[in-house]
Amino acid sequence: MAARVRRNWLGLTCVALLVFLYAPLVIAVVYAFNDSRRLTWPPTGFSLKWFNEIFSDDLFSKALTTSVIAATLTAVVAGIIGTAAAIVFTRRRSRTARALEGFGLLPVMLPPLFIAIGLVATMNVANISPAMWTIVVGHTLVAIPFVLVVIVARLRTFDVELESAARDLGAGPRQVLLRITLPIVAPAVLGAMLLAFAISFDEVLITNFTSGTQSTVPLYVLGRLRRFIDPGANAVATILLLVPWIALAIGALFLRRSGGSRAVGESA
């Protein structure tokens, strides 16, 4: 009996936690499809008009374009820098490499506001005006530690003997990298790039400082909410919710096509 009671408590706690985590999400999505302008319970009826309104708003289209371009560029830049750095960190065992790895991961612990202020100060000192590339630089700074963690973890389980085998079979260092190492860790690199894309897509704090007159989707929402609480913001939130899912689906499709050979096989 006591065991059952305890189990009930456990279950209850879990349900409470899930409600706490997901209720705001559910409410945002539900009211995105509500046909009333006022957020009153219960919802009055189903409607797509808020999506219609959002997509007919030029400002939103522009913000969405900016966000997609910035996120794509961030994914590419962070992916390239992160992969190169991860290879160096895992292949070189020098003290310098270890220190560099620590510095590479440090931004995770820095307050984004600090990074933002640093960027603004730098831009002022160097007389740089805000542009797409300043947005990408800011996002890349935030995304790189995450990219690094993912790829370094993959490379640490990578069987270095595979590279020895390739060298032994006549491949120079360049060929080993292009034909063995990169193809094998490609799924991890792709995963890390998707992560960078997602981070960039809803980064708001640093973007606020580096984007100038350009607006990204999160900035657009903020601007909208500043004026009035409206269901259009819920519609945008719903769209934002979908973006990582779409990214993950693309990633999964890609992985399946590439044979899905993650870490299996090398250890056999």
Place this chain on the structure above:
Amino acid sequence: MGRVHDHEAEMRSGSPEADAREQGALSVRGVSKRFGAVTAVDEVSLELPAGVFFSLLGPSGCGKTTLLRMIAGLEQPDGGSILVDGQDITSQPPERRPFNMVFQRYALFPHLNVFDNVAFGLTTERSSRPPKGEVTRRVADMLRLVGLEGLEQRMPTQLSGGQAQRVSVARALIRQPRALLLDEPMAALDRNVRHQVREELLRIHAETGTTFLMVTHDQDEALSISQLVGLMNEGKLEQVADPETMYHRPATLFAARFVGAGCFVSGRVVGRTDGAPEVDVQGIRFAAADAGVAGGEEAQVLLRPQDLTLVDPGSGRVQGSVETCTFFGAYYAITVRTPIALLRLHEPRAAHPGASVGVDWPATAGIAYPTSGGTAEPAAEDNVLGGE
């Protein structure tokens, strides 16, 4: 021993492999390698004739794999030089050396199928990349050689251990190396597959005529498969000999302890008859083969189980009682407690534990080693129980 020269394979001259037949003589001259304070390989010198099947045998950590990897170019020696057919290759990177390696855990490329794994070595040199048709043909030849026709499209994860090992051999041999380097090729295989792979390797060696250099810690493997065995201990080569010599006349106390079964009795060299040292073991005197002992010196005498025979109590060289008797199919392994040691011997007939027996051995069946020569720890009950 039919394995030394395979005439059938030799007559297949004209095939591309025949060119490799005269090549692959390997010289290792004073090669050393240190890792921090540890000297893994200590001034090792070794001469291997072309086409030989050589095994580098030794306990784990003796430096044999490091030596192999230095020959492959995967480790750089701290000193000494490595030559193939008279040409110094010490400073060449691994991709330039005319050797290929079978890795311990095979190291098959997990993202490539069997065909692409085997073909890899043909596609790495841009200048001499053969046309597609030739690649296909040579991969097919290799897969036939290792008995894996039809598995071209399999991924490495879909192979059994034995199959992965053969792919690894085919992948290494397709470049027609002057020497094939094998790093513990059977360590990751099931016991029953090992036997099959052993025969397979012998056949492939005979068919290609390539120099094979295999690293192993398994003495049965080394003795049964190779024409020449090098025994390594603590970074040094203890002995290089053919398997028969290695077994019957181990050169050092370490070699005697590591290779084959046997028991040791300790005594003192008291004289010489016809050059052979006469050993006194607690009053029992007998002649033994000389492995560098001096008169008056303490000696360890190796007695192989198959040299010892059970005789009636009262006769033979030493008296004792049967302690255990274990059935092994072809023979019974019997241990006899005697005043000089717990002796182990093989007999075709069973003996009753507790029975009083005599133990005899032919003159000079034992081999006497200087006690100071052995660095290895005595291996438990196989060794001296009597003595001081």
